[in-house]
Amino acid sequence: MASVVADVSIEAISPPIPTNEHMPPSENASKDKLRQRLLRGIQRMSSSPSLSHVGRSRSSSAPYGTRTNLSCASLAPTASFAPTSSGSLTPGYFSSGHGSLASTPGLDILPIDGAEAPLAPRKTANMSATALGPTTSCLPADVTVPRPKSRASPKCLYDYWSAMPNEVRIMIFSHLKPKELVRASRVSKEFHKFCFDGQLWTCFDASEFYSEIPAESLSNIIAAAGPFIKNLNLRGCLQIEHYQRAEVLVTACKNLVNASLEGCRNFQRSTLHDLIRSNNKLANLNLTSMSAVTNSTCKIISQHCPQLESLNVSWCKYMDAKGIKMVVLGCPKLKDLRASEIRGFDSFEVAKAIFKTNNLQRLILSGCDDLTDDVFKTMIHGLQPEIDILTDRPIVPPRKLRHLDLSRCSQLTDRGIKVLGHLVPDLEGLQLNGCIELTDTALESIIASTPRLTHLELEDLSELTNDFFSKHLAKAPCAAKLQHLSVSYCENIGNAGLLPVINNCVSLQSVDMDNTRISDLVLAEAAAMVLSRATRTSVRGQRPRVGLKLVVYDCNNITWTGIREVLSWNAEVRHASGQVTYPTEVIALKCYFGWQQTVEQHIQRVLKCDFVAAARLERKWADYMQAVEEAGARGAGYRRRRRRAREAQLLHANEEEEGVGGLGRRRARTMAASCAIM
Incomplete structure (x- = not known):
């Protein structure tokens, strides 16, 4: 019965073939036969059991066009198929305009109870797509079945990274540390290109991660970024000491401005010399504790580094003060010289070179045991200077020194140190630790003529007395600016000397007073000084x-x-x-x-x-x-x-x-x- 109803439904909505009464009988008969043959074919298709398992979703397209194929999904009833009061369907798209479906011969329409009763549509969920023709025709708007909403196709995501300017991408990578850049370079070829861009490696500090990466990787990084590196820090980097890796460093790095090779004790001498020759823009060079440094190295520095401003050759045991002389004379812009524990400072030629240039602002000679009073006096006064009759002071240009470290120069006495008086007006730091023969006389004139002094270290000067601190340091022009004071192991210093200093030096930030004779009064005065200079707050959570x-x-x-x-x-x-x-x-x-x-x-x-x-x-x-x-x-109540x-x-x-x-x-x-x- 279901197949009959489906067949009748198909026939009921089939487009009528117009008849013409004026046509000859033979033509009418042939058209009727063609029509009957078409309907029988449709009936066989609708009743065929082989179509029940063919998979096809409900048709949502309009199946009517120039060459039309009938789709069962488009057989749902609409308002155009509602029967009229005369028992025939209202003329619509499927009518010829001058007749009704009821007048079409050969069609047996089943009676329908109720004017609004819909026809039973055929379910075609399993119909194959190949069962339909290659083309379909569209229904008019008044009979088209609404198309069900399908899942929206995914939108193509916008590639922000590719559309981003290279400058912005470089800025993003610049926030990564060197170790993170190496890891990110493994993501893709594009990331590798950006991670080793020269703009990211202008400053290469391997002291933080050199022990965590292989030596070959470190060498590859230097080879890739070498031409762009301006600040190089290989402090303690032992991997680079191999001959081939050091050659990579020399070949790649040609634009160094700041270089630190501190602790690279096995660095080859020839490799170091080639590195210095190929970087004539060096301004700061740190060669601390390098066994490859000799006087020849200093000569190469003086010839190929005219822009040098800072040199550190402390604890280089294969060189002496002659190399310092060549650097001082060959580098006119040298301002910072650090030569701790370097031999040969008993030479007057070195002292005359330092006096002649007068460009040094920081001079560190700690541990130079052979530095004598006469040599140091030559550094400050020169040889046989003109003496002012009224003041008994040498008439020489004042020195530009700001920081002077003469710690553990055991041969220096009052006669050599007091020459600093009135000739170092810009002095900010003075370290005389371990110069055990110094007394109050050596320091009085220095303290009185250095108004910018902020750091003063007088550790282990046992000959100093309370009078120097109470009468000179506490009343000196630098008292209000003094920040650091060290008087440790000054065994003669007590409350009488340090109480006035604590009271007047209101900018103190650190005071070393171990192994002295001070008492609780100094601590109480220090607490009162800090509380008097500091402002208090009413905010409970503000941390001091x-x-x-x-x-x-x-x-x-x-x-x-x-x-x-x-x-x-x-x-x-x-x-x-x-x-x-x-x-x-x-x-x-x-x-x-x-x-x-x-x-x-x-x-x-x-x-x-x-x-x-x-x-x-x-x-x-x-x-x-x-x-x-x-x-x-002891006594009663002991227990x-x-x-x-x-x-x-x-x-x-x-x-x-x-x-x-x-x-x-x-x-x-x-x-x-x-x-x-x-």
């Missing part, structure tokens, strides 16, 4: 910074009360006029090792703005120290004082562990304390 560092270990007159004074000032919270203020600068202490752990815990809490915990730690530590002192006293000392010790230990080990360990220590007391 370390404004002053004090080194006071092995000072016999420093007690726990002075340490507590500093801790108390660091964590002080003031309540004035209804407003709460907090410190912005604190003092960092390095003291006796038995107290150092407590001091470090306290400063950590202060820097985290946990002032309540810091004050609690300071209070419990003070109770413990007081109980320990009482326990050491009771010892028990109080143990209790205070355990409470202080619990407070310290609260900031490190947590509450669990704190409870365990408390139980142990109760058992110990019982």
Whole structure:
């Protein structure tokens, strides 16, 4: 029955073949036969069981055109097929305009109950696409079945990377570190091209990652980026010492401005000389501790590096001061010379070359044991200068020195050092550590004529007295600008000398006073100075910074009360006029090792703005120290004082562990304390 209904439905909506009464009977009969043959073919197709398993989705296209094929999906009823009141279908697209489907002969239409009853469409979900013809025709808008919404085809994504300018892509890669650039170069050929672009390798610092990559990879990087490298740092890079890899470095790097080969002890001498010859734009060269450096190297530097401004040849044991002379005379722009522990500075020729140029702003000669007073005087005054009768000073141009390091030059005495007076007005740093024969006389004129002095190191000068610090340094023009002072192992210095210095030098940031005779008064004065120069804040969460560092270990007159004074000032919270203020600068202490752990815990809490915990730690530590002192006293109540000392010790230990080990360990220590007391 279903097949019959489907057949009838197909016949019911088939386009009528117009008949012409004026046609001859033979032509009418032939047309009827063709029509009947077509309908029988359609009936056979609709009733064929072989089409039930052919896969095809419901047709959504209009099947009617010049050569039309019938699609079962387009047989759904529409308003154009609604029967009229006379029992025939309304003339529409399928009617000829002058007749109805009911008047077409040969069609048996089944009766339909209800005027709006739709015809049963044939399901063609399994029909093959090959069952239809090559073309289909479109239905008019009033009979077209709505096309179901299909999944939208994916849009083609816009390739931002390819459309981006090369400058922007280079800028993106510039935020990667060298090790990250090497990793990113393995992504693709395009990434490899950008990762080794010369603009990214103008500064090559291998000291941070040279031990984490193979030597061949390091050599390949230098070979690829060498022509663009201007700042090269191979400090401690042992992989590059191989002959072939060093040759790659020399061949590739032709535009170096800053080069550091510090620690490359096995670098070949010929390779180093070729590298210097091929880079005539060198401005800063660091050859510290290189065994390949000789006087010949210094000669090549003087001939091929006219732009050189800084040279470091410290601890190069195969050269002497003659090489320094050649560099000083051949490099007129040289301003920074570092030659620690270089032999041969007892030569007057070297001293005259340094005096003649007068371009050095930094001169480091620490550990040069053969430097004598006469040679150093020649460096500053020259040979036989003209003397001013009124002031008894040599009439020579002032030196341009800003930093002078003469540490451990053991042959220097007052006669040689005092020549600096009134001739180094721009001096900012002076290091005289280990010059054990110096006294107050050598430093008085220097301090009085250096208003820009900020760093002064006088470690292990046991001949200095309190008068120099209280009468000269505390009243010197540089007192307000002095930032760093080191008087460690000056065993004659005490409160009388350093109290005026701490009070007047309000810009101090670090003071080394270990192994001196200072007492708690110096610590209290330092705390008061820091709090007077620092502004307080009303913001609770603003973390303070370390404004002053004090080194006071092995000072016999420093007690726990002075340490507590500093801790108390660091964590002080003031309540004035209804407003709460907090410190912005604190003092960092390095003291006796038995107290150092407590001091470090306290400063950590202060820097985290946990002032309540810091004050609690300071209070419990003070109770413990007081109980320990009482326990050491003999007489009545000795056992009771010892028990109080143990209790205070355990409470202080619990407070310290609260900031490190947590509450669990704190409870365990408390139980142990109760058992110990019982």
